[in-house]
Amino acid sequence: MFALYRKLIAASIRSQMQYKINFVTSAATTGMIMVLDFIILSAILYRFHDVVGWNIYEVGMLYGISSASVSLYRLFAPEINDFEKYIVQGELDQLLIRPVSPLLLLLTRNLDLSRVGGVVQGMSVLVVSLSGLAAEGKSIMGLVLFSPIAILSGGVIYFSIGLATAGVAFWTHQMKDMLTFTIYAPANASNYPIGLYPNWLKWLFFSAIPIAYMNYLPMLTLLGKGGAWFYPILTPVAAAIAFYFARMLWNVGIRHYHSTGS
């Protein structure tokens, strides 16, 4: 299984390298957009000093985790994010005739290497925030240990949301609009403390689009903001549950796949 994954990934990287210029420019653009994004956020934070009681380094923790997580998802699962074409153009056909899970084939069709920039950017923000918190005299041991778990769990949560959206697209035949609601807007929202938002939105982020478990909830505990001791444990648990339900929805969706007339 792993050998096959490696072989397929190697093949798609070799394919991409056929178009080197395209690869370089898209990596550069993505990197620049993300840097710009962060500059805007810092500008806002410097102006206001804090957001509902979270100072710049604390928000930086949220931002870093969310940013690295979403980039991780976009790096490894560009074909999930771009799944609409498989349904609309019937490209899923060729994945379903192989004696291998179509999900494995999808994930190995493409790696969006230009997203590495986003992962690095997110982690840099984390490093800056951690040193800032250390300078304030806070203990950062727990945060350092927890960050990788948060990023991986966050990646899985975004992946699950993407997969569930793709599953729904078997009915709607349309995914791009939906991604705005399920991935892009929530990814932006999770750069800030969820406590900021109205109740219905909070509910949404704790249930159907469970991004709160990725950074906000565990940070309540780890930054000493009154979170219960077990909140950080909920992070990987929520990721696992989200993945479980997303797979289920995806599997039901595949049964409704219509393909196209030839």
Added chain:
Amino acid sequence: MIEAKHIEKSFFLTKAKEGRFASLRTLFSREQREVKAVHDISFSIDRGEFVGYIGPNGAGKSTTIKMLAGILHPSQGEIRIGGYSPQRERIQVASQIGVVFGQRTQLWWDLPVRDSFEILQAMYKINDKAYRRSMEAYQELLDLHEFLDTPVRKLSLGQRMRADLAAALLHDPPVLFLDEPTIGLDVVAKTRIRAFLKEVNQTQKKTILLTTHDMDDIEQLCNRIIVINHGKKMMDTSLVDLRRQIGLPSLIRIEFRQPPEKLYDLEGIKRMELAENVLSIYFDKGKISSPRILAEVAGWGEPLDIQMKEPGIEEIIRLIYR
């Protein structure tokens, strides 16, 4: 080998909404229309049969093949491929079948042909010995060595189809599904593909189900024909019987300088129509060859132009209805 019992496929087409939040509104829309692409089709195909699955565009051919291959789930009915259900045991079925879609390659577009084969070897867990044996056999039959190191996107259509066929057969599946394998190919390439398919069917006893619009494919390859139209099975018969029932008439149209004065009847000619100075001859290819007819007809006047037409699938459907 292939068993289909009362299979049906209906699609519920939701009327797509337009404008703002189109996808969300479509999702919750109740305006649906049921379309039956395949309606109560049953057949059973034995090992080694070469079956032509024919019908006009939109008759449900591809939908049937996609259900047999495990791509689509039938709304009703049961399918068995070598005893397995393509829906419940998709993985087992996948290793029993080879699939070629004429319109779309299964190969890795930007990589050399050889790389695709190596990936498929890993995917189907083909051991090195069997892989080498398959490669040698197909290299010879399909002349793959000419383009084994060329990226797929640079292949001609004929080469691509040869590579696709070899790829579909690499894991030595007992069953082959071919959806329009000769579409768009020139005569030479078609002949070559047909010779290969015939060889594979006869020497390796592969069970082959083929859809095509080309009546020559049917005549030269298939020993059995299933005709569908509007998602329903209209006919399931041997090629010999089909010919006896409707005759598969070919058509030669000859334009003369002067209308011929007298038409002579020949063995194998079914019907002749003369309109001004254009003579249409409907004949049975199995009984008389076109060069024989031309040689004969040249004596009737001075031909200016000659057109040959094979019976199309629409023509056959029309004849069956008649």
